[in-house]
Amino acid sequence: MMVPDDDRSSRQLSPEETRRRVDASLRRRYRRERLFRFYGLFSVCLGVVFLLLLFGTIIGNGYSAFRQSFIHLDIHFDADVIDPDGARDSDVLSVADYSLLVKAALRELIPEAASRAERRELNQLVSAGAIFSLRDTVMADPQILGQTKPLWLPLNSEVDLWLKAQASGKVGAEVSTRLSEQQLAWLERLQAGERIELRLNRAFFTSGDSREPELAGIWGATKGSFFMLLVTLLLSFPLGVAAAIYLEEFARRSWWVDVVEVNINNLAAVPSIVFGLLGLAVFINFFGLPRSAPLVGGLVLTLMTLPVVIIASRAAIKSVPPSVREAALGIGASPMQMVFHHVLPLAMPGMLTGAIIGMARALGESAPLLMIGMVAFIVDVPSGPMSPSTALPVQIYLWADSPERAFVERTSAAIMVLLAFLLVMNATAVWLRSRFERRW
Amino acid sequence: MRLPTLLLILVAIVLAAFFLGRQRALSLARPAGGIRSLHSLPKYYGYYAALGAVLPGIALLLMWAAFSESLITARVVQSLPEALRNQPDAELGLTLNDIRNLAAGQMFDESRRAEFAVAADLYNSLRESSRRILSGLVVALSFSGFALAWFQLRPQFRARNRVEGAVKVALILASLLAIATTIGILLSVSFEAVRFFRQVPLSEFLFGLNWSPQTAIRAGQVGSSGTFGAVPLFVGTLLISGIALLVAVPIGLMIAIYLSEYARPALRRIVKPVLEVLAGIPTVVYGYFAALTVAPMIRLAGQQLGLEVASEAALGAGLVMGIMIIPFVSSLSDDAINAVPQAMRDGSFALGATRSETIKRVVVPAALPGIVGGVLLAASRAIGETMIVVMAAGLSANLSFNPLQSVTTVTVQIVTLLVGDQEFDSPKTLAAFALGLMLFIVTLLLNIIALQVVRRYREQYE
Amino acid sequence: MLTMDKSEDVIVPPADAAPAAVLPVAAERIAPDTVGDVTARNAVICVRGGNVHYGDTHALINVSLDIGRNEVIALIGPSGCGKSTFLRCLNRMNDTIESARVSGDFRLDGQDMYAKGTDVVMLRARVGMVFQKPNPFPKSIYENVAYGARIHGLAANRAELDDIVYGSLERAGLVDEVKDRLDDPGTGLSGGQQQRLCIARTIAVNPEVILMDEPCSALDPIATARIEDLIDELSAKYAIAIVTHSMQQAARVSTRTAYFHLGRIMEVGPTDRIFTNPSHKLTEDYVTGRFG
Known part of the structure; x- marks a missing residue:
């Protein structure tokens, strides 16, 4: 017999007693297991139901506006x-x-x-x-x-x-x-x-805003959004790629680069309305650019999407294997030539994907645009990035606020159009990624 | 000359500079024994010449854009009659606005047209001459810059290194833009906020229980009316964000748990993108959904239960905001849960734990730092969210914790204060910047803490 | 409780043992692929014709083996030979791998482990497992050991739980090192201490069998020696199956050894015989270090 050297171990449960106690706990534990699993499934369903409810409401309210x-x-x-x-x-x-x-x-x-x-x-x-x-x-x-x-x-x-x-x-x-x-x-x-x-309600697709619901259309807002995205794309893509190249390929690890990095990550999470305040204070009040202009909107959205583009571009550059760089440097290319001739083309699909996702986010953004006067009631379809205009999401906001009941269906229809644009952009990004994605 | 024409001319000069520079390199090379005698490829000599042409012009253009407007305005103000010139700042700003409108031919108020006609003419003529001087200077600078570059070209000139150096400087500048943005936000917003705090004491703003900025009307009584106690806004923001987190954290966390621990891969492949759609929907759509569908639903439910529900109850906005951040919470929790090593789960399973016991007692505690980081980021998102609350929450600053009451938030007030006609320098407008500063600081702190927590957590399991 | 001399429990083969020809007929029928006697007297685990598929790979082929009470059986063989897979079958840890399919007859105390009515929770409470890399939970030392007892409801009150924790730490030889810092996180211990904590955690549930999957491969020699001593002590109470890459370790701790090769058990026998006089050519090549 084993001699108990301590009364603690002598009190150890016998295997039979252990088995009995485990057995006694099983029913309760399996019930909890099922319940927990059910909570999980329920949450997933809830998420999907929310999505369906949202789309159902929008489409149910909006489809009639196309006629x-x-x-x-x-x-x-x-x-x-x-x-x-x-x-x-x-x-x-x-x-x-x-x-x-x-x-x-x-x-x-x-x-x-x-x-x-x-x-x-x-x-x-x-x-x-x-x-x-x-x-x-x-x-x-x-x-x-x-x-x-x-x-x-x-x-x-x-x-x-x-x-x-x-x-x-x-x-x-x-x-x-x-x-x-x-x-x-x-x-x-x-x-x-x-x-x-x-x-068919052609006016809805071809005219600008109007006080009369039956005359109001989204063409003005769509064009405003287009000019804005154009400015954003032209600025944020080259700038974002340039910043990413510097940070990935040329910057040496130092506290300063860490600061830039932390700063970029933080900037990606700063509320968009703060960018609107920046735009109002700097672009409009300090530089005296006109209010309600897509140019200013585009500048603000550029600052907002820049972190997104930089983060995506860095990831794309990082995924290019070092062997490519070594090969280029090995045949006598300068670091700059190595980056621009070899790394950049290989990283381009990833960067474009990031840029498109950033653009999609910019397209849906409205809070900062309210700050820079893009909420004005503008009937004329804008002719360029300097003419006063509104943007698609802001148009939705304006219509959602109007008292006329007939604007309800138009708001929903405008949302359907906006969501369609976003869908196309995201689908393009997904397609680009799957088409050009390389595994090294 | 208008700006587009000027830019076109600049482009032409740059192109010409490039070709001339390349040509020069080739002609320099010919007597010395062909291209091989050059230090760099001929195109780099072209690039160098083009850079010489474009950089000085662009620099001047930017400087001009930054300062000409304020210089012109100063001159116009000087020319104004004594009475107008000595107005308080707010009034003066309005006057200048009128003058600018008149100069642009957009003034329809006949009574004031005569009063400002001289000033408007002066404004126009100053702008015209500024434009002319600018065009001349830019073209002259471009030519001289090009000439300077041209005369530097020699066969042994290290053109590539110079050009690459310039490109590198450009890359560095681009990477500094993010820093510049942060500094820009801080400086511009706090500059206006400081002006606000000169009129309204910080303690009143931070601890005052009464918010009614609308009574602060035009100059003369500035600062003497309107109360700016922001506590009701902070409470309202916390209330709505709190409701949102109460909705989003359990649902988002359970979704993440179910998808990563229970769901079969096929289901995961379908459900994940579907939920990501939820994250891609613009917030204005959520706002519309909240105002059109959810708020009436809540009001109806409240009536059934015999409860008093405000038409813009905090519950509606909070609920929809919660739906909006569900995918945010679930994807960050998913990352955190997936980072927990399988060995940890195996250890628990091997002791006879059920799956839910393993999740509740081992996986979630292990992933907690990551989850908390995600929740903090979600909180910062909820606090800064604008459109949903603008469309579905109230305007009146009630100091209340009742989710069925209407409350207002910081972002709602920023929007209401700044949208529409605004007088600059009135505390009403400046208050928006003070609120913006608070918002920026709070979300920045949350973000820094959250990102730090998440980063530490990732390193722990790497 | 009986204390038994280790040698008593070993199935000593006949002195003239070894070649397949002289094996009892019954044993040959049980395991036609295997040289040596797969059966054990007083077996607690009985496997007959066990197979495991991971997707398209046939990881374990027709394996039969018994594990007797109070014996330490070492499973050796080159990497990828199926010994860990076999081990994971014995407490159904393969259930957590989605692509794994297990077939064959696995019995614990005569009960079919894979039968429909068998409860996995109960099975794992009876068959504990220690892993290659120490994997303490991110909890305090106390909570790590108390975990099993808590989930299974083994302790009626705090005093009982304390007893279980102290007793387990004691039997795992860890109590002197940690008794003053039971509230410190388990992850703060050294590698060897962590592994002994994992063993304490396992024996806190009072299992009948302990499976060890290369428990020392992540440890330094001193920590390894302590674990080996511990295994020796534990063998008085538990049946232990240990997978190891180190033949010295197998020789030191086990009474019986099974040699795995490409998913099959090639040879089973008393440890000293396997290492001194293997019957199978492959076993000989492996233990003499020609491959592995």
Whole structure:
């Protein structure tokens, strides 16, 4: 027998007792195991559900914005109304009161709207922007004066909402609307007469912002975003690559390089709004650059994406094996030639991938742009990086803030467009990576 | 001459300089026995000449861009009548704005047009002459720079080394830009913040319980009205970020655990990119989602339960912000969990621990520093997040910890104070910079600590 | 508890032993690939026809071996020969490797380890394992040892837990070195101490078998000697299977030795015979250092 040299070890459990106790614990432990596993799966599902809910909401709200209600009117281009002098002077044509033509055409369709109040209600059905398409028609072809031409003109957004609700199968009281009984009756008559149709909403893709939802489009914001990204790409890519080359290939380890490195990592995590403050204080107040200009936006986004590009480029340079460098130096290339002729081309796909991901982040960014005045209400489509403009995400913010109900679907549609751009950019990055990725 | 024309001319000069420089190298080489007698390839002589042409011009251009506007403005201010010139700074800024607008032909307020016409004309003429002088100087400098480079060219001239030296300097400058950005943020934001603190004492800002900047109206009463106690903003920020972390940390951590410890590779391959999509969605979309879908849902649920829910309750913004940072937490936790050596798990399994016991008692404690670092980064993200709170949180600065109440945050206030018409130098505008400075310092500290923790942790298992 | 002289437990082969021809017929049928007697008297673990596949590789081929109570069996062989794989089968550690498939008859005390109703937790509580590299948990020394007892609910109260921890540290020969710093992290100990901590951690669960996968390969000679002494002491209470690369170690600590080659057990026998008079050509080549 083993002599117990200490009363502690004498109290050791027998194997049978150990087995009994383990056995007793098993049920409880397996229940916990299942529960824990369930929590994990539940969390994963929750994440996926959030994503689906988000996309569901956006698409469910937004898909209808790609179509818009139009009314088919026989417009008589009455020369007496548009151009009483008959001079066809473009100054006169551009300021003429085209709403009279619309009113006349409507009166013809619904003659029984006689009183002043009734006629006003009737005229309200057609978008205030219809006159612009009439004006453009006349300006493009003054010969049309005196003729009658059937045209599809946009309806007011309130009408548009009601018609879309009808089209989706909702009836009567289910649809809340600000339209009067009388207006609804007219609309039903026009529908019966096949005067009203849901058609592709071209204005949404071709025009700038507008106070009238049915005229508002994303082209202005898209172009603003484009100019901004152009500036960002042209600046942040070369600068980021240059910084990465220096840090990876030329800088000797020292406290100073450590400072630069820590600083770059920190900068990548600084809130974007702080970059907006920097842009406001430096670019606008100090250098006096114009507010709301894509150039300034691009500069701010450059500073913001620079760390991302530098980090990605460094990773790409690091992945080029030292043997390539040794081979180049071995045949007498200078370090600079080695980098620019050999390392850089091999690292390029990785750098481009990083740049695209940085650009995608910049495209979705809005907070710093609010600081530098890109939230202004701008109708004109910008013509260059110096003209005032807004950006796609800021446009979404502006529309999301508008009280008109019709902007809800347009906001969602604009988000769909923005997400589509981001998807394309990220897919390109993934494709680039898989296409050119080399394993050494 | 306008800027684009000037740039075009510069490009032409540079191209010409390159070809001339190369040509010169070739012609120098011919009598001396061909290209082999040159120190560097002929193109490097071209590069050198081109650099000589472009660098002085660009330097001048940048200097000019930095200082000409303020010099011109100073001259214009001098020309103003006594009464206008001696206005307080804020008023003077407005006047100058008007003058600039008028000069650009964007002034529609007829009554003030006459008053500023002289100044605007002066402004325009000064700008015109500044532009002319600049163009002349730049072209002259480019030519002389080129000439200087040209006369240096000899067969034994070390052109490549010189050019590479210049490239290296450019690379160094590019890498310094990140530092310059940090310094720029610190200087510009704190410069304005210091001006704010001259009008509003720091102690009031940090410890005051009342925030109502909107009453601080135009000059004359500056500083005498408007209260700038930022505590309600700090509390609001903490409340919303706290809710966000309460949502994101458990869910994100459990996702990371499930994907790295339980899920089969096939599931992981699908779910991971799907969750990364969540990280790629712009914050403005989350803000819209919060305002359009989540806030009404919460209000409805509150009504069912008989609770008083504000229409811009902190809960809604916090919840959606939490969803936004889930992928952030989960990917950083995933890194941390994967860094725990398999031997650690084996040790636990070999003792008869179940998988969840191993995770809870060994893997997570071992990965804790990495996870904590990730959570700190997520917190810094939540504190600095702007669009979601701008769109879904309130504007009124309630000092409240109730998630069903409407609170406001630091970022919301920065945006509200700076968007729209702003008078410079009013404490209202400057307050935004003071808040920005606070935000920058707090997030910077969080980031430095978090990155340090994560780095230490990685080294531990490498 | 019986104290047994080591030699008593060894299955001593007949004096004229060795060549395959004179083996008992039964043994040959059990393990046709193996020279020597794979069976053990009083076996606690019984493996018959064990196979392991990792994806497409057949890592363990038709292996049969018994492990008797109170014996120390050394598993030797060149790297990649399947000895660690075999060891990991005995407490189903291969379950954690996704591509691994195990087949054959593995029995602990007559119960099929891989049967549907067998509980892995219970199995691993009974068959402990010590790894190549010391892998203490990032916890205090005390918590490292208490871990198993805590998860299995072996201690009803703090006093019992203290007893288990002290007792285990004592039997692992570590108590004098660490008793003043039980709250220090286990990772702060030296390599040899860490490995003994891992052994203490294992015996705290009171297992019947301890599997050791090259427990000394990461240690210096002095620490190795201490572990070897410890194994010697522990063999009084536990069945021990030890994988080792060092033939000297196998000779020092084990009573029986199995030689693995390319996934098969080539030869099993008393340690002194394997090292002095191996029957199989490959065993001879290995123990004489011609390869390995």
